[in-house]
Amino acid sequence: MKPKIDDVARLAGVSPTTVSRVLNDRGYISNETKEKVQDAMAKLNYFPNDIARSLYTKRSNLLGIIMPTTSNPFFGELTFHLESICASLGYKVLLCNSLNQKDKEKKYLDMLMRNQVDGIIVGTHNLGILNYQKQNLAVVSIDRYLSETIPVVSSDNYEGGKLATELLVRKSCEHIVLIDGVKEIEKSYLRREAYIDTLDKIGKTPIIYEIPEVFNVQSQQEIIENIFSEHPEVDGVFATNDIFAASFITAAKRYGKKIPEDIKVIGYDGTETVRTVLPDLTTIRQPIEMIAKEAINILLKEIEGEFTDPLHETKLPISLIEGSTT
Amino acid sequence: MKPKIDDVARLAGVSPTTVSRVLNDRGYISNETKEKVQDAMAKLNYFPNDIARSLYTKRSNLLGIIMPTTSNPFFGELTFHLESICASLGYKVLLCNSLNQKDKEKKYLDMLMRNQVDGIIVGTHNLGILNYQKQNLAVVSIDRYLSETIPVVSSDNYEGGKLATELLVRKSCEHIVLIDGVKEIEKSYLRREAYIDTLDKIGKTPIIYEIPEVFNVQSQQEIIENIFSEHPEVDGVFATNDIFAASFITAAKRYGKKIPEDIKVIGYDGTETVRTVLPDLTTIRQPIEMIAKEAINILLKEIEGEFTDPLHETKLPISLIEGSTT
DNA sequence: TTTCATATGTCAACGGGTTGACATATGAAA
DNA sequence: TTTCATATGTCAACCCGTTGACATATGAAA
Missing domain, CATH: 3.40.50.2300 (Response regulator)
Structure with a gap:
């Protein structure tokens, strides 16, 4: 069985509350105790259960990314940048490849809702569904106009x-x-x-x-x-x-x-x-990376409730690369 | 606030247990009640909280996919197939782009453990870490020999x-x-x-x-x-x-x-x-799609505990495509 | 000596859904 | 009339970690 907080507490010779205090860096803890607890966690190979944590805190730190397919180089690179930025900010990414199919997108959206994602980044275009399901969900779209309330990030x-x-x-x-x-x-x-x-x-x-x-x-x-x-x-x-x-x-x-x-x-x-x-x-x-950055910026603002502008549109600069095919 | 099972029960005029019974198709429920409940869920825009569910059932139905980067066409396509197959089987995918960096892989692995993933599919090669952290975790590797206990799927x-x-x-x-x-x-x-x-x-x-x-x-x-x-x-x-x-x-x-x-x-x-x-x-x-299928096959067997062979290696057939560069 | 910041413990409620135990009610079959 | 499958309700425990309230203890500063 996976070790739990009580197992750690027992091994470290402290109370479960103290372990929790170490985990969340809350209240007073001596360095000595902190180390004891950390040693016990290492020994037991303990990983705090983020599911239980999320349930209480009501924050999943999960974002959904819906793309047509990561097989396509544009979306593959976009997905890479999005996920990398998310990871650096402590967000986890649930990946969805919808192939632009309406039924799949509906299922994915359903799945994301059930998983209590904090927000969704959409790179596909069938999600009219989002309108009435939206509720408080933070959504940002890349290059697609989904509805009047969903901000769009695109290049020019x-x-x-x-x-x-x-x-x-x-x-x-x-x-x-x-x-x-x-x-x-x-x-x-x-x-x-x-x-x-x-x-x-x-x-x-x-x-x-x-x-x-x-x-x-x-x-x-x-x-x-x-x-x-x-x-x-x-x-x-x-x-x-x-x-x-x-x-x-x-x-x-x-x-x-x-x-x-x-x-x-x-x-x-x-x-x-x-x-x-x-x-x-x-x-x-x-500017794929810039698009990713801006999309996440906006999404985080939505999540924090700082975002109000309903008709927001971000246009990022493109550039011409002349090869030898013209 | 998001509606919960009690809100649905109230609106449908039934008990929370009955709603749960509808959700999980358990015990006796009349079609009439089932419809009432489903209507109420639709009206309230209710989505069952999979986090709470997972906490109880101890099954997250989450898989981790660790790849170097989806920017690369091989891994982008592999990720697409893996995710598509997972979705069709009811598994959700947490995506990780490690760029083959050891420290990132370590962090991602930690994250996946905390999120109680049922298994991990690895396409990168630094995870010696997995050995001692493994415990009961189901892992399958694509094209990399991580340890003697982790099955490898690759082409020939x-x-x-x-x-x-x-x-x-x-x-x-x-x-x-x-x-x-x-x-x-x-x-x-x-x-x-x-x-x-x-x-x-x-x-x-x-x-x-x-x-x-x-x-x-x-x-x-x-x-x-x-x-x-x-x-x-x-x-x-x-x-x-x-x-x-x-x-x-x-x-x-x-x-x-x-x-x-x-x-x-x-x-x-x-x-x-x-x-x-x-x-x-x-x-x-x-055969990228075949690799994806086989990897998931093996992983699911590991998860179900049906997998015992410690030195498992799957070699899938490759094919020569002659273009005009040779 | 008093006071207070530091340090840790105990306890219980909480998040949202699941499940088993048990009660109750109805209608159809035996 | 009895029996049983069907249908629904009530209740509490459980999953695991978090948090607030409160108690207690220590040592240093005032």
């Missing part, structure tokens, strides 16, 4: 979309295709809007390809290949994430198109992984 | 290393360099051993480059660049992960070397991300 998507499109225009692309995710209600499409606006301004027509199953490589490839038959004139591609961009480049090679000579390509995200594996790719880099 | 690293090296030999490479991580005590180096054995057999000398900070892109690049000055004759490279391979290819380009004409390169892991971003890369693919 409009600026990013503008920078990307303008670069292609500046490089004399005449037929610029956008490869994007599917337009859904809960998600803002600022990258797309910037693309459309920028083309509008110079009298060009947007050509948009939507990839529905973000995490299904197969269908992704098929849709991208359609571009070559349906728009053989394409000479510029703005992909709203680097994976799409990479898939396009692969397809382009198969179709005998040279990059950047025949077609210029710019991606989005600029994750470390893609920067390492495909350093040539021109992309818009998101 | 020796076979993979052999396949990779043999491919380079078959493609007439004369000077084959291995790019590997740093050799440490707790980790097995079967990929490296296979490389050495294979070269030995045909009378060639191994040339090994070790990259210490797996997650520091900077130093990684520097070490790799040394290859060109120290071994300009190199015409084949076996990198023990795809990221190293990609870094080498980048460096090779900078040095005016053509791949595969001048130098042939094979990587390791074959993650979806790298397969998408750099599909040309020849690599040894690990």
